[in-house]
Amino acid sequence: MLDFLSAIFAIIFNLSTLDAAVRLSTPLLLAALAGLFSERSGIFDIGLEGKMLAAAFAAGAAAGVTGSAWLGLAAGVVISIALALVHGFASITARGNQIVSGVAINFFAAGLTVLLGQAWFHQGGRTPQLGPGARFGEVDLPGADVLKDVPVIGDIYNHLVSGHNILVYAAFLAVPFSWWVLYRTRFGLRLRAVGENPAAVDTAGISVAWLRYRAVICTGILCGLAGTYLSIAQSAGFNRDMTAGRGFIALAALIFAKWKPVPAMFACLLFGMLDAVAIRLQGQAIPGVGVVPVQFFQALPYILTVILLAGFIGKAIPPKAGGVAYVKERT
Amino acid sequence: MMEVYVKTIARLMGAVAVAAMMSGGAIQAASAADAAPAVVYDLGGKFDKSFNESAYMGAEKYKKDTGTEYRDFEIQNDSQREQGLRNFARRGMSPIIGIGFSYEQAIEKVAKEFPDTHFAIVDSVVDLPNVRSILFKEHEGSYLVGVLAAMASKTGKVGFVGGMDIPLIRKFACGYVQGVKSVSPDIDVIQNMTGTTGAAWNDPVKGSELAKAQFDKGVDVVYHAAGGTGIGVLQAAADAGKLGIGVDSNQNSLHPGNMLTSMVKSVDVAVYKAFDDSAKGNWSAGIQSLGLKEGGVDWAYDDDNKELITDDMKAAVEKAKQDIISGKVEVHDYMSDNSCPM
Numbered sequence: 001m002l003d004f005l006s007a008i009f010a011i012i013f014n015l016s017t018l019d020a021a022v023r024l025s026t027p028l029l030l031a032a033l034a035g036l037f038s039e040r041s042g043i044f045d046i047g048l049e050g051k052m053l054a055a056a057f058a059a060g061a062a063a064g065v066t067g068s069a070w071l072g073l074a075a076g077v078v079i080s081i082a083l084a085l086v087h088g089f090a091s092i093t094a095r096g097n098q099i100v101s102g103v104a105i106n107f108f109a110a111g112l113t114v115l116l117g118q119a120w121f122h123q124g125g126r127t128p129q130l131g132p133g134a135r136f137g138e139v140d141l142p143g144a145d146v147l148k149d150v151p152v153i154g155d156i157y158n159h160l161v162s163g164h165n166i167l168v169y170a171a172f173l174a175v176p177f178s179w180w181v182l183y184r185t186r187f188g189l190r191l192r193a194v195g196e197n198p199a200a201v202d203t204a205g206i207s208v209a210w211l212r213y214r215a216v217i218c219t220g221i222l223c224g225l226a227g228t229y230l231s232i233a234q235s236a237g238f239n240r241d242m243t244a245g246r247g248f249i250a251l252a253a254l255i256f257a258k259w260k261p262v263p264a265m266f267a268c269l270l271f272g273m274l275d276a277v278a279i280r281l282q283g284q285a286i287p288g289v290g291v292v293p294v295q296f297f298q299a300l301p302y303i304l305t306v307i308l309l310a311g312f313i314g315k316a317i318p319p320k321a322g323g324v325a326y327v328k329e330r331t
Numbered sequence: 332m333m334e335v336y337v338k339t340i341a342r343l344m345g346a347v348a349v350a351a352m353m354s355g356g357a358i359q360a361a362s363a364a365d366a367a368p369a370v371v372y373d374l375g376g377k378f379d380k381s382f383n384e385s386a387y388m389g390a391e392k393y394k395k396d397t398g399t400e401y402r403d404f405e406i407q408n409d410s411q412r413e414q415g416l417r418n419f420a421r422r423g424m425s426p427i428i429g430i431g432f433s434y435e436q437a438i439e440k441v442a443k444e445f446p447d448t449h450f451a452i453v454d455s456v457v458d459l460p461n462v463r464s465i466l467f468k469e470h471e472g473s474y475l476v477g478v479l480a481a482m483a484s485k486t487g488k489v490g491f492v493g494g495m496d497i498p499l500i501r502k503f504a505c506g507y508v509q510g511v512k513s514v515s516p517d518i519d520v521i522q523n524m525t526g527t528t529g530a531a532w533n534d535p536v537k538g539s540e541l542a543k544a545q546f547d548k549g550v551d552v553v554y555h556a557a558g559g560t561g562i563g564v565l566q567a568a569a570d571a572g573k574l575g576i577g578v579d580s581n582q583n584s585l586h587p588g589n590m591l592t593s594m595v596k597s598v599d600v601a602v603y604k605a606f607d608d609s610a611k612g613n614w615s616a617g618i619q620s621l622g623l624k625e626g627g628v629d630w631a632y633d634d635d636n637k638e639l640i641t642d643d644m645k646a647a648v649e650k651a652k653q654d655i656i657s658g659k660v661e662v663h664d665y666m667s668d669n670s671c672p673m
Contacts, residue, residue: 016547020540123378129562129585235535236566239559240376244534279537279544282523295527 003287015159017276022164023234025272026171027052027226031250032257032264033171033178034222038084040182040259041215042195042321043091046102047083048223049247050109055080055227057113060127060238061120063134063231072134072232077224083109084220085213092212095325106247114240127231127238136165136233167229174222178261191215195319198326208326226250252305258316271301368393368606369402369419371412373431375532375558377405382558382579382598386430386453389599393606401606409529412437420445426463426609428453428602432499433529438462449614451605453598454499456618465601466620469499470506471655472594472628473554474662476576477510478651479630480552481518482644483574483591488519490550492541492564494557495531496524498666503556503578503594505671506662512673513651513660521545525560535563542567542575552576552591565590574639583635591639593631597621624656 011017031048038045055076063072083105090101114125121127141162147154182188190211194201198208230246231238253271257263278297285291308316370390372383390401402424404415412429416437419427426449429438435455442450442459451463458464480489491507493500508520523541525531538560542553546567553568554576555561561578562585568575569586577583577593584590601621608614621627630648632640654660665671 016544020543024540125376126378126559129566230536235539235563237535237562239533239535239562241530241533242536244530244536276540276544279523279540 004289007286011277011280012273014280015155017273017280018160020276020279021269021273022160022168023272024275025268026168027229027234027246028250028253028268028271029171029265030167030174030222030226030229031247032253032268033174033261034219034226035251035254036178036182036259036261036264037191037215037218037222039254039322040195040319041191041212042198042319042324042326043088043212043216044098044102044323045087045216045219046099046251047087047105047109047247048219048226048250049243049245050102050106051080051083051220051223052227052230052247053106053113053241053243054083054109055224056231056242057109057117057127057227057238059224059228060130060231061117063130064121064128064237067131067134069134069136069232073136073225073228076228076231077221080224080227081217081220084216084223088213088216091325092209092216095327098323098325110241113238117238117240125240130232130236134232135236136167136229138163139166139169165229165233167225167233170225171229172265174225175261175265182261187214192319195321198321199329202326202328208328212326249301252301255316255318256301256305256308258314259319270304274298274300367400367402367424368609369404369424369427370602371404371406371415371419371427371429371434373433373532373558374406374408374529377403379532379559379562380580380582380585381561381577382596383430385580385596385598386428386602388580389602390606392599393603397607397610399606399610409433413441416441416450417444420448423448425449426451426605426614428605430598430602431455432497449605449609449616451601453601460616463605463614463616464618465605466618467596467598467601467627468620468622468662468664469503469556469594469596469628470509470662470664471623472596472630473503473506473556474510474513474655474660475623475630475648475651476554476592476594477507477512478514478648479592479640479644480507480554480574480576481511481514482641482647483639484518484552486549486551487515487517488521488549488551490542490545490553491520491522492538492545492553492555492557492561493522493524494526494560495529496527498669500524500556501669501671502665503554505665505673507554508671508673509662510651514647521548521550525557532558532560534560535566538563539567543571546571546573554578554594556594577631581631581633583631583633587635588638590636592636595629595631597627597629600626622655623652 035045035048058079059072059076062075063069087101090096091098117125144158144162147157194208194211202208253267257267274297375383377383377387428451430453432455434452438450438452439457442462446461453465456464491504504522511518511520525537542564552574555564556578565575565585569589574591576591579596581595582593663672
């Protein structure tokens with residue numbers, strides 16, 4: 001048993017594993033925060049995956065053509081906002097079924113990215129391989145060199161904190177920022193209120209529709225960052241279906257975190273960690289247990305979410321008005 | 332509401348697959364030429380810069396040389412394999428080549444329905460009178476790049492990233508390990524597989540993470556046999572200043588200076604030959620096993636990697652090649668007994 005624990009700890013508390021966990025959890029975190037804004041305002045968004053995919057494609061394509069990572073980022077965010085607004089129009093103005101609209105966006109993105117990629121680049125839906133200038137490279141934070149020789153702290157700062165690309169920092173800074181927006185600003189208060197009781201917000205003379213539209217725009221921006229990260233920061237080009245279900249894992253993380261920004265970060269880090277550990281554990285025998293199938297770790301995020309939903313580790317209560325279109329009372 | 336919401340998440344997975352299927356079908360443009368040869372690609376897609384692309388190159392070369400149009404089809408999911416084959420067979424096309432071992436069952440079924448049509452399958456065996464089974468001795472080619480990897484490594488650790496965990500990919504790995512150990516038994520080989528489903532051929536993000544994990548363990552040369560996933564492996568190697576080894580097609584030009592070599596599998600030659608044989612009436616069914624001797628596999632040496640290959644390395648790998656051809660060195664084929672002695 002002791003052997004087993006020490007083997008597990010050796011893998012988990014290893015700077016390179018933690019480093020990989022940060023890299024792997026970044027797209028989940030951005031997507032989860034994206035979902036947070038939308039769902040807290042009462043718009044369920046199952047189309048995170050589709051928006052990420054479309055943004056990843058747009059970023060890869062724009063960066064490939066212009067050679068600029070920043071233009072890629074802009075394209076990714078713009079496309080993602082456009083899709084978010086479509087979802088917004090369908091669920092806020094047209095009062096359609098939000099799940100159906102989200103599914104439609106996923107369909108749309110999965111098909112359109114491959115179609116356009118094939119038509120424009122003739123590489124089977126892939127965008128051109130990007131050079132260093134067209135990607136977000138690793139950034140060394142100030143002081144990384146100076147602190148390098150300091151034991152422990154220097155190592156942690158140098159390897160774990162410094163040396164990621166700029167979108168990783170953006171994702172982790174977005175956590176306190178989202179918390180601040182949601183819990184410390186008037187906009188945030190109203191956004192949370194509109195997700196719980198839109199009629200009350202309406203009575204106060206605030207436009208429910210306009211609030212919800214602003215929320216889905218926030219979702220669009222964050223999803224755009226998540227998709228951009230996948231195609232031009234973590235890899236060097238868009239690949240067909242490259243989101244590989246990350247939008248759904250992000251939704252799972254959001255539910256797991258009970259729709260709160262800081263717990264969402266920990267949920268995403270946990271899921272990223274499971275992924276990183278799965279990679280490192282592959283084919284490696286753990287004393288006392290033997291070789292654990294990697295699929296076990298890949299399934300864990302979903303298993304944990306299901307256990308949570310079954311009520312074993314707390315209760316996940318979604319925003320009360322979530323999924324329901326608001327109809328103004330006219331009598 | 333919550334319940335509906337969760338149920339929908341589950342349903343979505345299926346829905347996404349359907350969407351992908353629809354999008355794929357729409358891309359294929361119709362061309363009129365019947366009785367023409369046809370190729371159906373595997374899940375990695377026509378332009379995976381690897382295995383399928385090599386088949387595509389062979390077909391394109393045939394088209395250029397003879398002016399014969401051919402049809403091709405990229406599947407989006409497993410259920411389309413049979414449809415694609417049957418569709419071409421019904422139009423009277425011949426030969427129809429299935430690229431990849433995953434076509435085994437589909438070809439077995441469709442070839443029985445169209446006994447007069449010529450079929451070929453790459454990387455697997457279908458025992459029918461109208462099917463040609465094209466096999467490559469990947470273990471021999473992998474042995475050669477293993478020799479090069481071992482000689483190029485400064486840390487004494489080399490890596491391997493496979494796509495889907497199947498005997499065929501284990502065969503690559505086993506030959507590679509044997510080549511590495513032939514240089515020095517002390518060199519460690521760290522092996523990883525991407526996954527156990529078809530998606531493992533198409534996940535560059537995972538590929539790059541696997542490669543990075545290996546670099547963290549001290550690996551400085553990594554060989555991939557992972558189709559589209561391998562693009563991420565090679566990218567990670569280039570980003571980290573390590574060496575990558577390509578597979579199937581000559582991938583040296585992807586990252587000149589960071590590509591040690593590629594294990595070239597001449598799928599293009601096999602496709603070209605199948606087209607040609609069928610057109611000229613030289614068609615033969617049965618197993619064709621292409622190794623170093625037959626020019627079916629080889630290592631790539633060109634302008635992009637000649638600076639990385641020293642004279643010693645070149646001499647050693649050429650010697651290994653001659654030894655394998657002459658039978659002096661026997662490379663173990665994993666698929667012969669589903670185990671690797673190394």
